[in-house]
């Protein structure tokens with residue numbers, strides 16, 4: 001396991017003269033779950049769009065296993081804020097899409113995803129359409145489509161933001177269990193500090209625009225975790241400290 005599978009070094013990015021990313025340096029190790037929290041509009045999604053190479057940085061470098069990202073074979077699976085399921089495709093075909101885009105036939109892709117429906121809490125809904133599922137189920141289907149691509153890293157852009165609080169907590173518990181089983185390398189963008197503490201090994205806190213990393217936290221909670229662990233003194237202390245950093249960055 002390398003300790004820096006993905007690394008951003010001194011990345012800056014402006015849009016039409018608006019400096020969004022000031023000087024961002026961060027890394028994600030193989031098998032690590034890392035979150036980025038920061039004020040709205042600070043450029044968190046921009047970080048992910050740089051990693052997917054939908055955007056190019058103005059300066060700085062992006063590395064994959066120590067080599068320039070843009071010249072090194074890799075595959076990152078991106079899950080956007082909205083579930084982005086195709087309304088006209090059945091859930092099984094939405095899930096299979098992650099494989100179809102890699103050139104696998106629909107029949108073979110279906111056969112690969114079908115056994116996973118049980119573990120994703122979607123058994124019995126294979127032939128339903130997205131509009132027939134709850135918000136939480138749709139996000140699990142979108143996550144299934146994302147993880148099935150056997151990628152190097154999952155990029156999750158505020159994936160649970162649209163869910164109600166209870167559904168969100170349920171899906172966080174489920175994702176935590178799944179992550180403990182699979183140890184995906186993941187980079188999560190979230191506004192929810194508790195979510196970041198619950199799911200992450202490490203958390204980067206960004207400043208307001210132009211964003212830089214103000215602090216980095218290591219979450220000391222053992223795995224597997226349960227929601228009850230969020231009540232522990234260690235979890236509470238880190239949550240408070242992150243909120244304090246977000247609310248009063250000048251004092252940290």
Ligand SMILES: Nc1ncnc2c1ncn2[C@@H]1O[C@H](COP(=O)(O)OP(=O)(O)OP(=O)(O)O)[C@@H](O)[C@H]1O
Pocket residue numbers: 015016020038039040041042043044045046047
């Ligand atoms: N393609 C673009 N062209 C111009 N401005 C952009 C573009 N993409 C992002 N921006 C601007 O960059 C800033 C940061 O956007 P970004 O979506 O990365 O922030 P964010 O931290 O993810 O925000 P939020 O937490 O609200 O989702 C915003 O002011 C946005 O308007």
